[in-house]
Amino acid sequence: MTSDWPDIAGRLTDFGHVLPARVYFEDTDFSGSVYHTGYLRFMERGRSDFLRMLGVGHRALAAGDEGEPLSFAVRRMTIEFLRAATIDDLLQIETRVVRIDGARLALAQRVLRGSEVLTEAEVVVAVVNGMGKARRIPKGVALRLARSAAP
Amino acid sequence: MTSDWPDIAGRLTDFGHVLPARVYFEDTDFSGSVYHTGYLRFMERGRSDFLRMLGVGHRALAAGDEGEPLSFAVRRMTIEFLRAATIDDLLQIETRVVRIDGARLALAQRVLRGSEVLTEAEVVVAVVNGMGKARRIPKGVALRLARSAAP
Amino acid sequence: MTSDWPDIAGRLTDFGHVLPARVYFEDTDFSGSVYHTGYLRFMERGRSDFLRMLGVGHRALAAGDEGEPLSFAVRRMTIEFLRAATIDDLLQIETRVVRIDGARLALAQRVLRGSEVLTEAEVVVAVVNGMGKARRIPKGVALRLARSAAP
Amino acid sequence: MTSDWPDIAGRLTDFGHVLPARVYFEDTDFSGSVYHTGYLRFMERGRSDFLRMLGVGHRALAAGDEGEPLSFAVRRMTIEFLRAATIDDLLQIETRVVRIDGARLALAQRVLRGSEVLTEAEVVVAVVNGMGKARRIPKGVALRLARSAAP
Numbered sequence: 101m102t103s104d105w106p107d108i109a110g111r112l113t114d115f116g117h118v119l120p121a122r123v124y125f126e127d128t129d130f131s132g133s134v135y136h137t138g139y140l141r142f143m144e145r146g147r148s149d150f151l152r153m154l155g156v157g158h159r160a161l162a163a164g165d166e167g168e169p170l171s172f173a174v175r176r177m178t179i180e181f182l183r184a185a186t187i188d189d190l191l192q193i194e195t196r197v198v199r200i201d202g203a204r205l206a207l208a209q210r211v212l213r214g215s216e217v218l219t220e221a222e223v224v225v226a227v228v229n230g231m232g233k234a235r236r237i238p239k240g241v242a243l244r245l246a247r248s249a250a251p
Numbered sequence: 252m253t254s255d256w257p258d259i260a261g262r263l264t265d266f267g268h269v270l271p272a273r274v275y276f277e278d279t280d281f282s283g284s285v286y287h288t289g290y291l292r293f294m295e296r297g298r299s300d301f302l303r304m305l306g307v308g309h310r311a312l313a314a315g316d317e318g319e320p321l322s323f324a325v326r327r328m329t330i331e332f333l334r335a336a337t338i339d340d341l342l343q344i345e346t347r348v349v350r351i352d353g354a355r356l357a358l359a360q361r362v363l364r365g366s367e368v369l370t371e372a373e374v375v376v377a378v379v380n381g382m383g384k385a386r387r388i389p390k391g392v393a394l395r396l397a398r399s400a401a402p
Numbered sequence: 403m404t405s406d407w408p409d410i411a412g413r414l415t416d417f418g419h420v421l422p423a424r425v426y427f428e429d430t431d432f433s434g435s436v437y438h439t440g441y442l443r444f445m446e447r448g449r450s451d452f453l454r455m456l457g458v459g460h461r462a463l464a465a466g467d468e469g470e471p472l473s474f475a476v477r478r479m480t481i482e483f484l485r486a487a488t489i490d491d492l493l494q495i496e497t498r499v500v501r502i503d504g505a506r507l508a509l510a511q512r513v514l515r516g517s518e519v520l521t522e523a524e525v526v527v528a529v530v531n532g533m534g535k536a537r538r539i540p541k542g543v544a545l546r547l548a549r550s551a552a553p
Numbered sequence: 554m555t556s557d558w559p560d561i562a563g564r565l566t567d568f569g570h571v572l573p574a575r576v577y578f579e580d581t582d583f584s585g586s587v588y589h590t591g592y593l594r595f596m597e598r599g600r601s602d603f604l605r606m607l608g609v610g611h612r613a614l615a616a617g618d619e620g621e622p623l624s625f626a627v628r629r630m631t632i633e634f635l636r637a638a639t640i641d642d643l644l645q646i647e648t649r650v651v652r653i654d655g656a657r658l659a660l661a662q663r664v665l666r667g668s669e670v671l672t673e674a675e676v677v678v679a680v681v682n683g684m685g686k687a688r689r690i691p692k693g694v695a696l697r698l699a700r701s702a703a704p
Binding site: 125126128129130131132133135137186187 | 427428430431432433434435437439488489
């Protein structure tokens with residue numbers, strides 16, 4: 101995690117994690133605004149970097165560090181698109197833990213431009229093995245996530 | 252719409268519309284399955300081709316055929332990711348109208364592989380002008396959509 | 403390959419293969435035209451469906467049907483973007499074999515809208531194993547590709 | 554450009570510009586590595602942020618700050634894919650000016666992981682108006698780019 105780019109994975113906050121994201125050509129569509137899946141990609145970056153800053157890496161999970169190859173998979177998403185982002189915007193992605201049970205992790209995420217909320221979502225993710233079968237969230241991962249949400 | 256490729260925009264059905272979609276490299280991620288936004292892109296293709304087969308084109312809307320430049324924007328989405336698709340899969344995207352009110356259109360969509368349901372969503376879309384302001388769904392568009400849902 | 407959608411993988415032609423592709427929201431950017439990587443994604447679909455119609459599937463290769471897990475990787479690309487495609491356009495992707503040697507396959511590809519050439523590319527692809535190491539193109543694959551280019 | 558995230562647009566260097574980019578789920582494909590268009594998206598981010606740090610914004614160009622709505626369009630690309638990036642990799646995108654003439658800008662770009670070069674490209678971009686017609690590169694933009702390349 102030592103890097104020439106200190107903020108590249110965002111920052112841990114009192115509520116969870118925040119990540120900046122720039123809107124590039126690739127994120128927009130012909131309507132002039134960000135294509136709706138762009139916000140979902142930004143949120144996935146936020147989840148990944150939140151985990152990264154807690155010491156959890158996708159590559160290590162996929163390599164079987166927890167006994168068998170594991171990866172995260174999105175199970176359910178409810179998402180409100182409130183305002184549109186456009187080219188050159190600098191956004192912030194907020195992520196916080198809502199619930200952890202044995203196999204599922206619920207997160208609340210928001211995409212903001214300054215103090216304006218552009219998108220709000222609740223995201224449920226599961227941990228699956230190489231066959232796509234649900235697995236318990238590894239204890240170490242669950243613990244670190246639970247602590248991130250402590251009052 | 253005359254074309255050497257008769258099925259390129261899918262088919263109108265008794266419930267609404269169905270569109271085939273192939274899973275290519277671009278749709279997958281390192282977990283081996285389709286990246287979660289892939290299903291949303293497939294669903295957007297289904298909505299666009301449903302409209303296309305009803306005679307509604309994005310380019311004509313954007314060109315101001317209804318008085319000012321208009322485009323569709325997704326407002327809300329609830330989506331369940333039930334089973335994963337993988338490379339080379341041939342999927343079908345089903346779209347049906349659930350509700351139309353003055354400014355919003357609610358659709359139910361499913362992604363299937365054969366008879367297996369992989370993803371289910373309710374999608375609310377609005378019509379917006381060039382400034383992103385909500386506009387009434389043009390009467391002709393609303394009528395054609397309403398008829399598509401007739402019992 | 404039996405399917406309710408007979409043309410879903412395009413068609414073999416006397417020069418190689420042709421695949422239709424529709425321009426959707428996801429392919430465009432705020433400039434109003436297709437984002438430049440869109441043409442590359444269309445071309446990859448063309449290559450995949452050309453192989454598919456020759457009986458070569460990515461999933462079978464990845465499953466080790468040729469002795470070890472194999473996949474195709476792009477090694478070099480020279481691409482000219484001549485004219486822009488826009489939303490709702492119906493494009494055709496042409497693919498033909500230029501050269502096959504032991505480890506590399508060179509293809510010429512074009513994206514057309516009617517008779518207008520929008521994009522032209524030469525693409526060199528290799529076959530790699532799970533570690534990313536170059537492997538000979540499997541004999542059966544090379545043969546089928548060579549025959550597709552016969553005068 | 555004042556921001557809580559000082560490095561969000563990368564840094565100007567003696568040769569031009571460098572931008573960090575993280576590999577996320579969205580960038581990978583089922584082969585386990587970054588999908589080939591991912592490197593092109595990273596390079597476009599590098600070009601955009603190079604321009605941004607020189608004071609040139611896509612939104613201002615599109616808004617007609619130079620007399621009519623303008624945007625950049627890629628005209629030609631030659632790209633070598635030498636080594637693959639994988640999930641969680643932290644990459645650096647280098648961009649330098651090779652040539653500027655009235656209507657075209659040639660750039661050399663590389664994607665690196667540490668000191669390893671993964672991808673190398675020469676990219677020719679043009680400035681186009683809202684109709685897609687080529688326009689002279691605005692004088693101020695050309696000057697700033699020319700200076701960035703000074704020995």
